[in-house]
Amino acid sequence: MNCRHCGTPLEHTFLDLGFAPPSNAYLREVDLFQPEKYYPLKVKVCDKCWLVQTEDYAQANELFDSDYAYFSSTSVGWLKHASEYAEKMIKELNLGSNSLVIEVASNDGYLLKNFVANNINCLGIEPTASTASAAEKLGIPVLSEFFGESLAKQLVINGKKADLIVGNNVFAHVPDINDFTQGLRTVLKSGGTITLEFPHLLQLIRYTQFDTVYHEHFSYLSLFTVKKIFESVGLRIYHVEELSTHGGSLRVYGCHKEDLRHTTDAVEKLLDEERHCGLQSLDTYQRFQVGADKIKDDLLLFLIEKKREGKKVGAYGAAAKGNTLLNYAGVRPDLLPYVCDAAPAKQGKFMPGSHIPILSPAMIKEKKPDYIVILPWNISKEVMSQNYYVKEWGAKFVLAVPILNLESEV
Numbered sequence: 001m002n003c004r005h006c007g008t009p010l011e012h013t014f015l016d017l018g019f020a021p022p023s024n025a026y027l028r029e030v031d032l033f034q035p036e037k038y039y040p041l042k043v044k045v046c047d048k049c050w051l052v053q054t055e056d057y058a059q060a061n062e063l064f065d066s067d068y069a070y071f072s073s074t075s076v077g078w079l080k081h082a083s084e085y086a087e088k089m090i091k092e093l094n095l096g097s098n099s100l101v102i103e104v105a106s107n108d109g110y111l112l113k114n115f116v117a118n119n120i121n122c123l124g125i126e127p128t129a130s131t132a133s134a135a136e137k138l139g140i141p142v143l144s145e146f147f148g149e150s151l152a153k154q155l156v157i158n159g160k161k162a163d164l165i166v167g168n169n170v171f172a173h174v175p176d177i178n179d180f181t182q183g184l185r186t187v188l189k190s191g192g193t194i195t196l197e198f199p200h201l202l203q204l205i206r207y208t209q210f211d212t213v214y215h216e217h218f219s220y221l222s223l224f225t226v227k228k229i230f231e232s233v234g235l236r237i238y239h240v241e242e243l244s245t246h247g248g249s250l251r252v253y254g255c256h257k258e259d260l261r262h263t264t265d266a267v268e269k270l271l272d273e274e275r276h277c278g279l280q281s282l283d284t285y286q287r288f289q290v291g292a293d294k295i296k297d298d299l300l301l302f303l304i305e306k307k308r309e310g311k312k313v314g315a316y317g318a319a320a321k322g323n324t325l326l327n328y329a330g331v332r333p334d335l336l337p338y339v340c341d342a343a344p345a346k347q348g349k350f351m352p353g354s355h356i357p358i359l360s361p362a363m364i365k366e367k368k369p370d371y372i373v374i375l376p377w378n379i380s381k382e383v384m385s386q387n388y389y390v391k392e393w394g395a396k397f398v399l400a401v402p403i404l405n406l407e408s409e410v
């Protein structure tokens with residue numbers, strides 16, 4: 001396989017998690033009587049442009065047949081993040097009724113509704129029908145298609161060029177990252193702005209967040225590599241911000257190469273930090289598997305030890321990252337009998353691969369576990385404060401990533 005950005009043959013493995021079912025393929029009871037499909041889950045790194053990318057495998061398209069859809073508006077914190085972003089951009093870019101904002105992967109309209117409320121023209125691009133129709137109900141025009149150069153050209157033919165293009169948590173999910181970036185350039189007005197948010201590879205490596213690796217996630221991105229990809233199509237990154245979302249994300253600000261805006265110091269500063277942390281050195285990537293294996297081993301040892309001591313262990317948060325961790329560790333219901341999750345759509349279903357049942361959080365009171373493993377570590381504080389009452393019977397919260405931590409107190 002060759003690098004999806006620069007075409008160099010990929011010779012180095014970053015992480016090999018064996019085989020796993022898609023992390024969002026939650027099972028119904030009836031599915032437990034059916035065979036389950038496993039796909040290779042291997043991540044390579046290009047030693048020329050340092051793009052970290054999942055290895056190609058057969059039938060990748062099947063993954064997207066899943067009827068599971070995540071509605072962004074279900075997260076209160078994310079809605080706040082979106083409205084603050086909109087307010088900032090409207091002010092900074094002086095957007096008004098003659099402006100056009102395009103959001104790629106506009107989901108249920110969680111972000112664009114803030115621009116609509118300010119009488120700014122919007123266009124959402126969202127291939128998932130259920131979320132797209134939720135956005136349309138909010139008065140947001142949506143094109144139900146995948147974004148790339150060909151759609152961008154069509155938009156331009158129809159007289160649509162954007163003052164602002166937004167892409168939140170989509171850049172790492174596109175298989176053809178060059179074509180996607182080319183499309184951004186095509187549909188960007190002269191003087192226009194692109195902002196993209198994606199999890200930062202530096203945090204993934206620093207905190208061994210190997211459980212954020214799953215099939216739908218094609219790329220793991222550093223500023224260094226994104227800058228290269230932008231430059232290859234005639235775009236320039238003029239500013240960057242570090243965000244706390246998803247365990248540590250970047251928001252990059254892009255413009256046409258010839259745009260008059262100066263590149264801020266933040267860009268060079270972060271590039272320096274990445275270099276200093278070894279993101280352009282093969283050793284750093286080759287060490288990653290050792291850290292992932294340690295997390296897996298420590299979790300397994302903990303679960304086996306508690307089982308032998310006769311302690312009760314449950315988990316909280318049926319997140320995709322939990323599936324990556326549990327499947328890599330080979331955890332099954334004998335070691336972890338249930339996972340509680342607040343999303344009604346997941347309750348009554350089973351975790352893919354491990355077949356651990358998903359229960360309502362109300363069941364914690366009934367089960368009275370001694371230990372609660374929080375799988376989505378990025379919202380651990382929220383989970384601990386919402387479930388503080390478990391202290392009544394002395395339960396302890398446990399985090400597995402980045403290191404096994406039994407002492408987490410509220």
Ligand SMILES: [Zn+2]
Pocket residue numbers: 003004005006007008046047048049050051
């Ligand atoms: Zn490359």
